Amino acid sequence: MKLTILGCYAATPRTITNPTSQVLEIKNRMFLIDCGEGTQVQLRKNKIKFSKINHIFISHLHGDHFFGLVGLISTFMLLNRESDLHVYGPKGIKELILMQLRAGNSFTGYNLYFHELESKDSEVLFEDEKVIVKTIPLKHRIYTNGFLFQEKNKERKLNIDKIQNLGIDVVYYQKIKYGGDITLDNGTIIPNHEITFDPEHEKSYAFCSDTVYDENILPIIENVDVLYHEATFLEKEAHLAEKTMHTTAKQAATIALKANVKHLVLGHYSTRYESIELFKTEAETIFPTILLAEDGKEFAF
Known part of the structure; x- marks a missing residue:
């Protein structure tokens, strides 16, 4: 299981940081999770083949999580893509993307499927013989989901x-x-x-961004191998986290501890801080195995 961080900062892109986007490779499947501005540039920088991406999961419709989507869809067209592309995201995402394509008289030469989400309960989005993907309902200023990816090892x-x-x-x-x-x-x-x-251990990955501290997700993410959880603020700005419906590093670590996960990856940092090491220092007071997301960084589990 390999995780490539394309972008992991909150709000706007900068010359040295990118908004949220990441690629998960699991059981020879490649999934794109969120698609902030600059995603396709980051895909090229990290030498990830566009053609391997057939499923894109969008957590919510704040711009720093999906403004790169229409550009990527258009680039697929320019690359003469033929295989189907599936986009999973909140209700309204289909209208937003198709409106932009129609305005530019641009149409894909491949089948583009939108799977719009409305449920506030966890549901299965994708399943084949090797992988299953479920939603993790999150609490943010607008309708938001995280995503749980699980291997299926049937063979002994x-x-x-x-x-x-x-x-x-x-x-x-x-x-x-x-x-x-x-x-x-x-x-x-x-x-x-x-x-x-016995078959090998079935690996699992949970993506949780953006959200307030919410223990309702614990039953869904319990015992996962890797949890990516937003940590927009440090504890001294907890009042801002509450106001904007985000999480602090300490709160993310508390979720990881209570869910009994193996590894916690922190991300979605506010750019107000001088060093992301501050997030690790704070989180380690609660949970021992902290990893810091960084643009372009790869994790293998």
Whole structure:
């Protein structure tokens, strides 16, 4: 599981910082999460292939989280994209994007699907045989969702030595991987657990930006491997966090602790602070495994 931070700062882009956007690679799927201004430039800088992005998840309709979307959609068109593109976001996103395309007499040569969200309960947005993606309802000034990405490891691992010692034919391997028992020629039934190992740990990633401190998300993100949680302010500006419906670094760490996550990645920093290390210092008083998002930084889990 690989996370590439394209942008991780709040509000407006600057020459040295970019608004929210990131790419998650999980089980050979590539998902774009939010699409602030400059996203496609950051994609190029980080050498991420545009053609691998088939699903884009937009948390909410504040500009620093989606103003780069119409540009990216247009660039896909200029690159002669043929594969389908799916965009998941709040109700209204389809109208906003299509209005801009129509005004410029621009139309995609590929199928563009919008999946508009309205539910305030967690729901499944995407699922295939390897990955499932769900919403994490957040509390912000407008309708907002985070996203939970989870691996699906159905296949058990073969105990090759034992299988070969029993003389089991290779044609049964797929059945065994999916939990099937085997009957030998002499009628002996070999239970699956005797000839396989448990599947690898199913990794998970939760993206939570933008939101106030909200313990209602705990049941959804409990025990995830990696939590990205906004930390717009430090605790001394907690009054601003409350006013703007954002979170402090200390509050984000408290969520991570109560959810029993393995790693906490902080981001969505206000640019008022001289160093993002201040966020880590504050959060570490609550939660030990703090990672700081930075534009262009890659994390492998």
